[in-house]
Amino acid sequence: MTSYVRQMLQKGPLHARIIERFDDMSEQLQQAARHILEHPQEVALVSMRELARNAGVQPSTMTRLAKFLEFSGYEDFREQHADVIRVSADGFAARALQREEGAANGEGLAYRMLQGLSAQIDRLRDPDTISRLDTMAEHLAKARRIFVLGLRSCHSVAWHFHYVMTLLGEKTVHLDGPAGTSGDPLIRATHEDVLLAISINPYSLQTLELAEAAREKGLSILAITDSEVSPLVTIAEHVVFFPTESQTFFHTLAPALAVSEVLCGLLASRDRAAALKELKLADRHLSAMNTYATSIPRRKI
Amino acid sequence: MTSYVRQMLQKGPLHARIIERFDDMSEQLQQAARHILEHPQEVALVSMRELARNAGVQPSTMTRLAKFLEFSGYEDFREQHADVIRVSADGFAARALQREEGAANGEGLAYRMLQGLSAQIDRLRDPDTISRLDTMAEHLAKARRIFVLGLRSCHSVAWHFHYVMTLLGEKTVHLDGPAGTSGDPLIRATHEDVLLAISINPYSLQTLELAEAAREKGLSILAITDSEVSPLVTIAEHVVFFPTESQTFFHTLAPALAVSEVLCGLLASRDRAAALKELKLADRHLSAMNTYATSIPRRKI
DNA sequence: CGAAATATGCAACAACTGTTTTATAAATCA
DNA sequence: TGATTTATAAAACAGTTGTTGCATATTTCG
Structure with a gap:
């Protein structure tokens, strides 16, 4: 519990005040507060109405939140946030100190792993990978249906791609049935469809076999894999590569997940309006199904 | 002369632009410019009229200065200064949210997304998160058994954690059975076990309900979640936070996956020898099962 | 169940925003 | 010097700001 207090102090008394009273807020106030907790500087940098727009609440909710937190009004609230920026700006020494502390702490494995993962994803920004991503998004967009295949360690990536795409529409089919039925959906696949193999x-044998079977059915194979000499390269029409080395003795899949998310992003951005419409649809369905906690039951669940 | 150039570069391109054209300005413009050079953040933090008041010039002078520096207007000038604050404060998580135009056609979206993901994982190296990760690894290591729970978008993270852990031994149980049996493994859970909820x-209702049920059975709840006001925070004994903001309209889980991999790494590193032995074991089993392509069949599969 | 209380969306408000125009003063130059 | 350009101040402008009161849902409770 001490660490909870420490965190509050680290992030400043404004955060603390919001977190403290969060439980007593109404649904809308919580939504506004959540957005502010995640983007504190924005309070001082954009107008209230714009902040409200970004948070998805009414402008008046922001005023109400400010008063709820016992500020005289939103302008008071905003001024406090501006002060935080002011002191942290010329508090150059403080920032240097923080960095120092981080460096001293930097012996830890966690620190090194995160540094490594960040750098690997950063390196994906090279022109070759970017153009490969764009091309693959193009292929995926043109396909009638996308069969997604990733087994074992790659299951997480494949499933996440499929999940996000489900929210954006109904183009993907996840090849991961139970009881050995993984490949069954391919029965009705045609040359208009593509297989996205990860x-x-x-390399999992089953993945290679299914990919080969799909190719013989006339499907284009698109691959996300770890090397130029991956067996998928020879049968795939287009490939995106990602690194898997990590400081541990197992492979990392964070870069692969990043690649998959970028593809989703590219696909969604091709028709923002349609994507947004689909998202709204999914939203309505899920809330009708009572999937999510709408009001957040903080105390008595 | 070198120190002049260096100063310009140090303080950023905005300062440089002002200094460069300073000599060509009229008296009033210089007075305004001088004030801005001395208080750069104020441009973004107060209104133009107030800034003009503080600088001792007319409001219109500020507009004229902005246009003199070849901005489209003062609002453009102000937005640039806001961006400087944003990047120096927390990277640029929030920036993309406003930029509808640049993101509209997806121009360079892949590049920006990767840059953002990399920065977010980089930021996880702050001392608080590191210490939270270490503490959580401690808890996980002490537990007799680890039940892993992550539904919907968090399924990928939960499953990946479980998968890696199975390669390292047999401590984890994945709560994601088909046909609504997710919670069944908890039947035999005791207070020696922990639940890792993501x-x-x-927030998925089912996750919250299962977590609450586990807590009532006496299990410690460990949570990986996105906010200090997540409903999991109140019922969890220890929490690690990660960001989910992305340039698209769906959340990113790459940082969450990074967190999960770091935890695996920390756990494995506590007993390298044992972990390696388990890995060998898994290796032998999988090759006996003919799971992987041993020789890579590049041409003829 | 109905009544009281609360939460939320909406529209109107005055105040203030950044910008532009107009009038006046100062500087420049033939 | 007087004509002409330039610089500045003041005022007017449309658009936006933060705020508030009111009508309508929604929740709470006897």
């Missing part, structure tokens, strides 16, 4: 070394 | 906003 695999890393060591 | 959830982001909007």
